[in-house]
Amino acid sequence: MTVTATPGATGVEPYRLRWAALFVILAAEVMDMLDALVTTIAAPTVQRELGGSDSLVQWLGAGYTLAMAVGLVTGGRLGDLYGKKRMFVIGAAGFTVASLLCGLAVNPEMLIASRVLQGLFGAVMLPQGLGLIKEMFPPQELGKAFGMFGPVMTIASVGGPVLAGWLVDADFFGTGWRMIFLINLPLGLAAVLAALRVLPEYRTFDATRLDLPGVALFSAAATLLIFPLIQGRELDWPVWTFVSMAASVALFVVFGRYEAHRVRTGRDPLVIPSLFRKRAFSGGLAAGLAFFSGIMGFGLVFSLYTQMGLGFTPLQAGLACLPQAIGGVAGFGLAMSGLQERLGRGLLQIGTVVMAAGAASLALTIHFAGPAVSAWQLAPSLGLVGLGMGLVMAPFFDIVLAGVEPRESGSASGTLTAVQQLGGALGTAVLGTLLFHLLADEWGFAASIQATVWAEVGLLALTFALSFLLPRHATPSGAHA
Known part of the structure; x- marks a missing residue:
């Protein structure tokens, strides 16, 4: 080179x-x-x-x-x-x-x-x-x-x-x-x-x-999935929205076959197909999609709840998010103090459980405190969510990439980062649509946010289950950091 x-x-x-x-x-x-x-x-x-x-x-x-x-x-x-x-x-x-x-x-x-x-x-x-x-x-x-x-x-x-x-x-x-x-x-x-x-x-x-046809296939498949998830509710879910989502799945399959064909014919693929034959990497992509969907979706719906449901100003809403961010700092610090090397995948699983406990606690706090709930009452639960998030984020990428060959590391890292961003778009679409759907059905903000938070708990449970597909430890050298 x-x-x-x-x-x-x-x-x-x-x-x-x-x-x-x-x-x-x-x-x-x-x-x-x-x-x-x-x-x-x-x-x-x-x-x-x-x-x-x-x-x-x-x-x-x-x-x-x-x-x-x-x-x-x-x-x-x-x-x-x-x-x-x-x-x-x-x-x-x-x-x-x-x-x-x-x-x-x-x-x-x-x-x-x-x-x-x-x-x-x-x-x-x-x-x-x-x-x-x-x-x-x-x-x-x-x-x-x-x-x-x-x-x-x-x-x-x-x-x-x-x-x-x-x-x-x-x-x-x-x-x-x-x-x-x-x-x-x-x-x-x-x-x-x-x-x-x-x-x-x-x-x-x-x-x-550059694999421009591969980029076009990936882009079309992702758009066909996200667009109907966001627009479908406002249009009362016409038939084309379900056709679009089904076409998205089919197009992702076509994308995979096309990438394999490029390798067989000696051309450079956008994503190395052999990566998807590795259980750890495929499981990591699925776990990452669930996890990052939950993070981004939760961030949006909580901001909407504080401003539109509780009447906070934008500055008050930003300050209300601070406990989660501070918890994330603490969780990341704990992980980097030696827990990451000792616990490996176990730390990721502990973090997922802590996040789920924090989210469940948040839903219960909103339920019992009622419409007069304050930012101070929400703070402990949000801090717990952030703590768990920091514990998960610290080891996640290294563990998912642990079983990847050196020649595959560039493609694997790019694919994992792209899935992280795709998860953000998917979570914004799914959890945002769920919240607006419940509000349109006159559930009220408190009940709607509680149901949406429980959906986030479900995504975390899925992340926890998929984490058992990952290697127990990351690469000792931290080469993928």
Whole structure:
């Protein structure tokens, strides 16, 4: 494999160059993570001011994560083919322009389309940063470099909902909810300029070619599944919605057969078919789909409950989410203190049980406290949910990828990350649709959120059952981190 590295003509000493580049990459990761979180808090305000049906609330999140899932399956290869620095800059610039379009949206359709555009450019930007880190840092510094992601992402997850609520309530320059997107303009511009200055260029000359038909099949299959799940309720579930979901399953099968055909004919596949013959990896994909569906779906419906059911302001709703984020920090810290190495898969299973206990406790708290329930009463249950989530997230990726061969690791990592994003879109569609359906049947917010939370408990139970397909421990070296 031939790789060229062309450091920018900055006169920066290589050690400083590496760490300056790392901070640029981290800034891009934070920008993406914030944009994945902020719309869960701002969605009720967006719908109230911009108009649109209940499906707008779901599409704000699902459009972004679905586009991210579709783009991630091939985003990393674009960097291999055309240069990681170049594609990072294109991704960051496109993400910034898409954020501007979101902030200028004049109708729901323009906003959703701009969110999809954000997701696609984000999928171009993010894989390049991770690839650059692997290329820039020597082995003895690589662990320290990747170790920066944990604290930074944790701070972003804690601050994201609060920042979104504060920006909406503060109404800077009369922008209201639009500021959650417009704030990306200085951040994105700074990331582009800094990337042009400090990121070195890496390009793999014998990189695998793009599998565009495979991308098209995967994209169509995912869209045929998510679209009817979100729109079907408002249209009273016409026949075509069920035909679409059935066609989605068939198209995923066609996608699998097509990828196998590419391997047999000596062409580069989008996803290596042999991965799906590994019980641990296939089971991990199914467990990840259930787990991440629950996380994203729960985040949306809880935000809707606090604002539309309890009358919280966006800032109050963001603050109400803090116990879960803080619990996640604590759970991740516990896992990294040595529990992950000792317990392996057992830690993931313990975390799932803790999350389910927290969700069940939340449903019971809402039931017994009634409509006067306060954020303080909800806090212990949310903290438990976050604690379990941190315990699950810490070992999840390493354990799922433990049985993957080195030659399959790139394809496996990309596929698993894409399924994570697809799970986010699926959870937003399923749990959001369930909540709106129950509200339309006049269940009331308290009863509707309780039923939706119990559905989340069911997804966690499914995750727990599927976890027995995973290896007992991750790779000792943590090579997949």
